[in-house]
Amino acid sequence: xxxxxxxxxxxxxxxxxxxxxxxxxxxxxxxxxxxxxxxxxxxxxxxxxxxxxxxxxxxxxxxxxxxxxxxxxxxxxxxxxxxxxxxxxxxxxxxxxxxxxxxxxxxxxxxxxxxxxxxxxxxxxxxxxxxxxxxxxxxxxxxxxxxxxxxxxxxxxxxxxxxxxxxxxxxxxxxxxxxxxxxxxxxxxxxxxxxxxxxxxxxxxxxxxxxxxxxxxxxxxxxxxxxxxxxxxxxxxxxxxxx
Numbered sequence: 001x002x003x004x005x006x007x008x009x010x011x012x013x014x015x016x017x018x019x020x021x022x023x024x025x026x027x028x029x030x031x032x033x034x035x036x037x038x039x040x041x042x043x044x045x046x047x048x049x050x051x052x053x054x055x056x057x058x059x060x061x062x063x064x065x066x067x068x069x070x071x072x073x074x075x076x077x078x079x080x081x082x083x084x085x086x087x088x089x090x091x092x093x094x095x096x097x098x099x100x101x102x103x104x105x106x107x108x109x110x111x112x113x114x115x116x117x118x119x120x121x122x123x124x125x126x127x128x129x130x131x132x133x134x135x136x137x138x139x140x141x142x143x144x145x146x147x148x149x150x151x152x153x154x155x156x157x158x159x160x161x162x163x164x165x166x167x168x169x170x171x172x173x174x175x176x177x178x179x180x181x182x183x184x185x186x187x188x189x190x191x192x193x194x195x196x197x198x199x200x201x202x203x204x205x206x207x208x209x210x211x212x213x214x215x216x217x218x219x220x221x222x223x224x225x226x227x228x229x230x231x232x233x234x235x236x237x238x239x240x241x242x243x
Contacts, residue, residue, distance in 0.1 A: 049203025135211035
Protein backbone atom coordinates (compact mmCIF):
# COMPACT_ATOMS: atom_id res chain seq x y z
CA UNK A 1 0.00 0.00 0.00
CA UNK A 2 1.33 3.47 -0.82
CA UNK A 3 0.69 6.79 0.95
CA UNK A 4 -2.00 7.93 -1.50
CA UNK A 5 -4.01 4.72 -1.08
CA UNK A 6 -3.81 5.05 2.70
CA UNK A 7 -4.91 8.67 2.47
CA UNK A 8 -7.88 7.78 0.26
CA UNK A 9 -9.00 4.99 2.59
CA UNK A 10 -8.83 7.19 5.68
CA UNK A 11 -10.55 10.09 3.89
CA UNK A 12 -13.40 7.84 2.74
CA UNK A 13 -13.82 6.27 6.16
CA UNK A 14 -12.07 7.60 9.27
CA UNK A 15 -12.85 4.37 11.13
CA UNK A 16 -10.54 2.56 8.68
CA UNK A 17 -7.68 3.41 11.07
CA UNK A 18 -9.17 1.04 13.64
CA UNK A 19 -10.33 -1.57 11.13
CA UNK A 20 -6.92 -1.72 9.44
CA UNK A 21 -4.29 -1.16 12.14
CA UNK A 22 -1.53 -1.02 9.54
CA UNK A 23 -2.79 2.41 8.48
CA UNK A 24 -1.55 3.83 11.81
CA UNK A 25 2.02 3.69 10.47
CA UNK A 26 1.03 6.12 7.71
CA UNK A 27 -0.32 8.76 10.11
CA UNK A 28 2.98 10.65 10.70
CA UNK A 29 3.58 10.91 6.93
CA UNK A 30 -0.02 11.95 6.33
CA UNK A 31 0.21 14.59 9.07
CA UNK A 32 3.39 15.98 7.52
CA UNK A 33 1.74 15.99 4.06
CA UNK A 34 -1.29 17.88 5.41
CA UNK A 35 0.96 20.53 6.97
CA UNK A 36 2.96 20.79 3.75
CA UNK A 37 -0.20 21.11 1.63
CA UNK A 38 -1.53 23.83 3.90
CA UNK A 39 1.54 25.84 3.00
CA UNK A 40 1.52 25.09 -0.72
CA UNK A 41 -0.81 22.60 -2.41
CA UNK A 42 -1.53 21.72 -6.04
CA UNK A 43 -4.80 23.03 -7.42
CA UNK A 44 -7.99 21.01 -7.28
CA UNK A 45 -9.88 21.96 -10.45
CA UNK A 46 -13.54 21.31 -11.30
CA UNK A 47 -15.07 21.85 -14.74
CA UNK A 48 -18.76 22.80 -14.69
CA UNK A 49 -20.78 21.88 -17.77
CA UNK A 50 -24.21 23.14 -18.80
CA UNK A 51 -26.54 21.02 -20.93
CA UNK A 52 -29.85 22.16 -22.43
CA UNK A 53 -32.42 19.34 -22.30
CA UNK A 54 -33.94 20.58 -25.56
CA UNK A 55 -30.77 19.53 -27.36
CA UNK A 56 -31.11 15.90 -26.29
CA UNK A 57 -34.54 14.85 -27.47
CA UNK A 58 -33.17 11.70 -29.20
CA UNK A 59 -31.60 10.60 -25.90
CA UNK A 60 -34.84 11.30 -24.00
CA UNK A 61 -36.81 9.28 -26.54
CA UNK A 62 -34.88 6.09 -25.76
CA UNK A 63 -37.41 3.58 -24.41
CA UNK A 64 -36.73 1.83 -21.14
CA UNK A 65 -36.05 -1.85 -21.94
CA UNK A 66 -38.15 -4.64 -20.51
CA UNK A 67 -37.34 -5.63 -16.93
CA UNK A 68 -35.98 -2.14 -16.18
CA UNK A 69 -37.65 0.32 -13.81
CA UNK A 70 -36.91 3.90 -12.76
CA UNK A 71 -37.81 4.98 -9.23
CA UNK A 72 -37.51 8.39 -7.57
CA UNK A 73 -36.35 7.91 -3.97
CA UNK A 74 -37.31 10.84 -1.77
CA UNK A 75 -36.39 9.56 1.70
CA UNK A 76 -33.14 8.44 3.29
CA UNK A 77 -34.72 5.30 4.79
CA UNK A 78 -35.71 4.08 1.33
CA UNK A 79 -32.25 4.76 -0.10
CA UNK A 80 -30.27 3.32 2.82
CA UNK A 81 -30.07 -0.26 1.40
CA UNK A 82 -28.54 1.10 -1.84
CA UNK A 83 -26.05 3.18 0.15
CA UNK A 84 -25.04 0.16 2.22
CA UNK A 85 -24.64 -1.96 -0.90
CA UNK A 86 -22.28 0.62 -2.38
CA UNK A 87 -20.40 0.89 0.92
CA UNK A 88 -19.87 -2.89 0.89
CA UNK A 89 -18.59 -2.75 -2.71
CA UNK A 90 -16.24 0.16 -2.06
CA UNK A 91 -15.12 -0.88 1.43
CA UNK A 92 -16.44 2.35 2.96
CA UNK A 93 -17.63 3.02 6.50
CA UNK A 94 -20.59 4.94 7.90
CA UNK A 95 -19.36 8.32 6.68
CA UNK A 96 -21.15 7.83 3.36
CA UNK A 97 -24.42 7.18 5.20
CA UNK A 98 -23.99 10.51 6.97
CA UNK A 99 -23.36 12.31 3.66
CA UNK A 100 -26.41 10.72 2.03
CA UNK A 101 -28.62 11.49 5.03
CA UNK A 102 -27.63 15.17 4.87
CA UNK A 103 -28.48 15.25 1.15
CA UNK A 104 -32.04 14.09 1.76
CA UNK A 105 -32.35 16.44 4.74
CA UNK A 106 -31.36 19.30 2.43
CA UNK A 107 -34.03 18.48 -0.16
CA UNK A 108 -32.02 16.41 -2.64
CA UNK A 109 -33.26 13.01 -3.80
CA UNK A 110 -32.13 10.04 -5.89
CA UNK A 111 -33.28 8.55 -9.17
CA UNK A 112 -32.57 4.81 -9.21
CA UNK A 113 -32.55 2.31 -12.05
CA UNK A 114 -33.61 -1.23 -11.17
CA UNK A 115 -32.93 -4.15 -13.48
CA UNK A 116 -34.66 -7.48 -12.97
CA UNK A 117 -35.74 -6.23 -9.55
CA UNK A 118 -32.21 -5.41 -8.37
CA UNK A 119 -30.72 -1.91 -7.95
CA UNK A 120 -28.41 -1.33 -10.91
CA UNK A 121 -27.52 2.37 -10.85
CA UNK A 122 -28.51 5.69 -9.32
CA UNK A 123 -27.88 9.41 -9.50
CA UNK A 124 -28.59 12.18 -7.00
CA UNK A 125 -30.54 15.27 -8.05
CA UNK A 126 -30.60 18.73 -6.52
CA UNK A 127 -33.10 21.37 -7.61
CA UNK A 128 -31.82 24.07 -5.27
CA UNK A 129 -28.05 24.30 -5.15
CA UNK A 130 -24.80 23.07 -6.67
CA UNK A 131 -22.28 21.83 -4.13
CA UNK A 132 -18.78 21.62 -5.61
CA UNK A 133 -17.29 19.81 -2.62
CA UNK A 134 -13.97 19.17 -4.36
CA UNK A 135 -13.21 22.90 -4.30
CA UNK A 136 -15.30 23.97 -1.32
CA UNK A 137 -17.79 26.06 -3.31
CA UNK A 138 -21.57 25.95 -2.96
CA UNK A 139 -23.94 28.12 -4.99
CA UNK A 140 -27.71 28.45 -5.58
CA UNK A 141 -28.93 27.15 -8.93
CA UNK A 142 -30.26 29.57 -11.53
CA UNK A 143 -33.97 29.31 -12.35
CA UNK A 144 -34.79 26.27 -14.49
CA UNK A 145 -31.50 24.52 -13.65
CA UNK A 146 -30.85 21.30 -11.75
CA UNK A 147 -27.81 19.20 -10.93
CA UNK A 148 -27.29 15.46 -11.28
CA UNK A 149 -24.32 14.20 -9.26
CA UNK A 150 -22.74 11.19 -7.59
CA UNK A 151 -23.85 8.80 -10.32
CA UNK A 152 -23.00 5.19 -9.52
CA UNK A 153 -23.42 1.80 -11.22
CA UNK A 154 -23.26 -1.31 -9.07
CA UNK A 155 -20.50 -3.74 -10.03
CA UNK A 156 -22.81 -6.50 -11.19
CA UNK A 157 -24.28 -4.22 -13.85
CA UNK A 158 -21.20 -2.38 -15.13
CA UNK A 159 -20.52 -2.58 -18.84
CA UNK A 160 -24.25 -2.91 -19.62
CA UNK A 161 -24.65 0.66 -20.96
CA UNK A 162 -27.03 1.60 -18.17
CA UNK A 163 -25.88 5.19 -17.65
CA UNK A 164 -27.45 6.46 -20.92
CA UNK A 165 -30.75 4.88 -19.82
CA UNK A 166 -30.56 6.55 -16.40
CA UNK A 167 -29.50 9.86 -17.94
CA UNK A 168 -32.40 9.75 -20.39
CA UNK A 169 -34.81 8.97 -17.53
CA UNK A 170 -33.40 11.86 -15.49
CA UNK A 171 -33.82 14.25 -18.43
CA UNK A 172 -37.43 13.13 -18.97
CA UNK A 173 -38.20 13.37 -15.26
CA UNK A 174 -36.81 16.89 -14.95
CA UNK A 175 -38.37 18.11 -18.21
CA UNK A 176 -41.78 17.02 -16.90
CA UNK A 177 -41.10 19.08 -13.78
CA UNK A 178 -40.38 22.16 -15.89
CA UNK A 179 -36.57 22.19 -15.72
CA UNK A 180 -34.62 23.07 -18.84
CA UNK A 181 -30.91 22.87 -18.03
CA UNK A 182 -28.61 20.36 -16.35
CA UNK A 183 -25.44 21.32 -14.51
CA UNK A 184 -22.82 18.59 -14.27
CA UNK A 185 -19.22 18.85 -13.12
CA UNK A 186 -16.18 16.66 -13.47
CA UNK A 187 -12.48 16.65 -12.68
CA UNK A 188 -9.98 16.25 -15.50
CA UNK A 189 -8.45 12.99 -14.21
CA UNK A 190 -11.84 11.22 -14.41
CA UNK A 191 -11.24 9.89 -17.93
CA UNK A 192 -14.08 7.34 -17.89
CA UNK A 193 -16.69 9.98 -17.06
CA UNK A 194 -15.25 12.34 -19.67
CA UNK A 195 -15.42 9.68 -22.39
CA UNK A 196 -19.00 8.64 -21.57
CA UNK A 197 -20.37 12.17 -21.59
CA UNK A 198 -18.43 13.22 -24.66
CA UNK A 199 -19.89 10.21 -26.49
CA UNK A 200 -23.38 11.29 -25.45
CA UNK A 201 -22.73 14.86 -26.58
CA UNK A 202 -23.35 16.22 -23.10
CA UNK A 203 -22.10 19.52 -21.85
CA UNK A 204 -20.14 22.61 -22.65
CA UNK A 205 -17.80 23.82 -19.94
CA UNK A 206 -19.09 27.17 -18.67
CA UNK A 207 -17.02 27.64 -15.51
CA UNK A 208 -13.69 26.46 -14.16
CA UNK A 209 -13.40 26.43 -10.37
CA UNK A 210 -10.26 25.79 -8.39
CA UNK A 211 -8.97 25.61 -4.85
CA UNK A 212 -5.44 25.52 -3.47
CA UNK A 213 -3.40 26.56 -0.44
CA UNK A 214 -0.69 29.19 -0.55
CA UNK A 215 1.30 29.89 2.63
CA UNK A 216 -1.55 28.58 4.78
CA UNK A 217 -4.31 30.54 3.02
CA UNK A 218 -7.01 28.76 1.06
CA UNK A 219 -7.52 30.39 -2.33
CA UNK A 220 -10.71 29.75 -4.33
CA UNK A 221 -11.19 30.97 -7.88
CA UNK A 222 -14.00 30.81 -10.42
CA UNK A 223 -13.67 31.91 -14.02
CA UNK A 224 -16.01 31.83 -16.99
CA UNK A 225 -15.33 29.43 -19.87
CA UNK A 226 -16.89 28.27 -23.13
CA UNK A 227 -15.55 25.10 -24.72
CA UNK A 228 -16.59 21.50 -25.32
CA UNK A 229 -16.07 18.98 -22.54
CA UNK A 230 -14.34 16.78 -25.14
CA UNK A 231 -11.50 19.29 -25.31
CA UNK A 232 -10.31 18.01 -21.93
CA UNK A 233 -9.97 14.52 -23.40
CA UNK A 234 -8.11 15.88 -26.41
CA UNK A 235 -5.68 17.65 -24.08
CA UNK A 236 -5.12 14.47 -22.03
CA UNK A 237 -4.51 12.48 -25.22
CA UNK A 238 -2.11 15.10 -26.57
CA UNK A 239 -0.21 15.37 -23.28
CA UNK A 240 -0.02 11.57 -23.06
CA UNK A 241 1.55 11.32 -26.50
CA UNK A 242 4.12 13.94 -25.58
CA UNK A 243 4.96 12.38 -22.24
